[in-house]
Amino acid sequence: MKTPDYPLVIIGAGAAGLGASVKAAELGIPHLVLEASHRTGGRGLTEFLENGVPVDLGCHWMHCARQNPFVPLAEQLEFEYERSNPVHQAFVNGAWGEGATAAARNAYLESVETAACNAYHSGKRVSIWDCMEQESPHCGWASYWLSLMHSNDPDQVSVSDMAEFDDTHEDWPLRQGYGALISANGEKCPVRLNTPVVEINWRSDQVRIVLSDSEIATNKVLVTVSTGVLGAGDIKFTPVLPVWKQRAIQDLPLGNYNNLFFPLTPGALLDAPGAIGYAKDDVFAAIRVRPFGDDYVFVTIAGRFAWWLEKQGENAASQWFEDVLAEIFGDSVRKELGRFRASAWGFDPWIKGAYSSTVPGSVEPRKVLARPVDQKLFFAGEATSLREFNTAHGAWKSGQDAVQAL
Numbered sequence: 001m002k003t004p005d006y007p008l009v010i011i012g013a014g015a016a017g018l019g020a021s022v023k024a025a026e027l028g029i030p031h032l033v034l035e036a037s038h039r040t041g042g043r044g045l046t047e048f049l050e051n052g053v054p055v056d057l058g059c060h061w062m063h064c065a066r067q068n069p070f071v072p073l074a075e076q077l078e079f080e081y082e083r084s085n086p087v088h089q090a091f092v093n094g095a096w097g098e099g100a101t102a103a104a105r106n107a108y109l110e111s112v113e114t115a116a117c118n119a120y121h122s123g124k125r126v127s128i129w130d131c132m133e134q135e136s137p138h139c140g141w142a143s144y145w146l147s148l149m150h151s152n153d154p155d156q157v158s159v160s161d162m163a164e165f166d167d168t169h170e171d172w173p174l175r176q177g178y179g180a181l182i183s184a185n186g187e188k189c190p191v192r193l194n195t196p197v198v199e200i201n202w203r204s205d206q207v208r209i210v211l212s213d214s215e216i217a218t219n220k221v222l223v224t225v226s227t228g229v230l231g232a233g234d235i236k237f238t239p240v241l242p243v244w245k246q247r248a249i250q251d252l253p254l255g256n257y258n259n260l261f262f263p264l265t266p267g268a269l270l271d272a273p274g275a276i277g278y279a280k281d282d283v284f285a286a287i288r289v290r291p292f293g294d295d296y297v298f299v300t301i302a303g304r305f306a307w308w309l310e311k312q313g314e315n316a317a318s319q320w321f322e323d324v325l326a327e328i329f330g331d332s333v334r335k336e337l338g339r340f341r342a343s344a345w346g347f348d349p350w351i352k353g354a355y356s357s358t359v360p361g362s363v364e365p366r367k368v369l370a371r372p373v374d375q376k377l378f379f380a381g382e383a384t385s386l387r388e389f390n391t392a393h394g395a396w397k398s399g400q401d402a403v404q405a406l
């Protein structure tokens with residue numbers, strides 16, 4: 001048998017892969033990170049609007065701030081962040097809502113959380129939707145909010161994801177971008193870009209990683225790609241993965257979530273509320289105006305609506321957002337908007353969605369997904385985190401923990 005090229009190969013340079021690589025370096029483990037795309041960061045991606053303002057197309061808020069390792073890393077690198085969760089001023093069917101609307105929406109959401117946790121602790125694995133008072137006037141807004149948390153709609157998500165998530169309710173946005181922060185922390189990692197892994201052959205003692213033009217031999221491989229990529233079979237496993245592992249992948253499908261942006265002419269919308277909870281008939285959206293005082297506006301959409309709008313294409317998405325802003329601020333706002341920019345995670349070939357959620361009826365798929373196969377194949381990534389799934393810090397920690405364990 002030939003000597004392995006590396007004792008450890010990490011597949012994917014998102015938060016989990018970079019976290020794993022940093023830990024491997026700390027432990028003195030020689031390794032290589034293989035990344036399919038032209039950049040690091042995965043679902044962390046910061047780009048610039050035409051006016052030079054950095055925006056996050058992927059993750060943006062440092063959730064669970066008190067236990068989030070990116071908070072001290074942001075301090076070290078002097079990234080500016082906000083320590084607040086804004087109240088969204090309601091704009092419902094063409095009119096500003098009463099001050100009480102936001103409080104009532106929050107109270108309803110809390111009641112859903114309590115019902116979901118009760119169901120979970122009594123052994124039920126029903127959907128979150130099953131725990132919602134569906135006649136309530138706040139049901140639509142709450143469904144939208146839950147779709148942001150899970151990226152699937154509440155009827156597609158098990159109560160376990162609501163009950164098990166360790167939420168400290170601190171969501172701190174980064175001015176220079178979370179994607180930029182993640183990539184900066186992986187700057188020294190040995191990443192080979194533009195290198196999609198085609199096959200992982202784990203038949204013999206050594207694992208062979210097959211690329212389009214060559215092979216790499218290793219003792220252990222840490223797979224951090226999304227469950228969207230795994231579920232699509234984009235990486236061939238030889239022999240195929242055990243049925244229990246395939247089942248866990250199927251039980252953690254990705255939903256969708258996109259951020260849509262317009263740069264603003266300098267000083268526009270200065271007097272607007274900073275956060276708006278928009279609702280029109282069955283469409284809901286959270287809009288942020290001039291975050292950090294910068295000249296831009298953005299909206300987040302998720303679940304089935306995000307899949308639908310992404311399929312319509314960028315022009316349709318731009319028109320939809322422009323019309324929403326004109327409905328709120330009047331037609332004159334149209335001339336304050338610069339070149340539209342939006343993420344499109346559903347059709348990103350290396351991700352295939354936003355983040356994972358547990359299908360109703362499934363029992364502990366995250367634990368099963370995280371379990372190694374044959375002490376050669378190891379798994380990390382947001383979907384494997386037991387209490388901090390769907391997040392960048394959960395992904396980072398999952399990579400670090402996997403390397404520590406192996």
Ligand SMILES: Cc1cc2nc3c(=O)[nH]c(=O)nc-3n(C[C@H](O)[C@H](O)[C@H](O)COP(=O)(O)OP(=O)(O)OC[C@H]3O[C@@H](n4cnc5c(N)ncnc54)[C@H](O)[C@@H]3O)c2cc1C
Nearest residue numbers: 012014015016036042043059060061197350381382391392
């Ligand atoms: C729109 C959006 C908003 C979000 N908002 C937040 C937020 O505010 N806060 C938060 O904490 N989290 C948020 N998240 C979730 C967070 O971004 C993810 O949980 C986290 O970044 C996932 O990291 P990961 O390393 O597990 O996976 P990924 O980032 O998907 O990394 C996997 C890597 O594997 C690569 N890859 C795929 N196939 C192959 C292959 N065949 N060979 C080699 N490499 C391959 C991919 O290119 C990718 O770089 C958001 C996500 C989205 C999409």
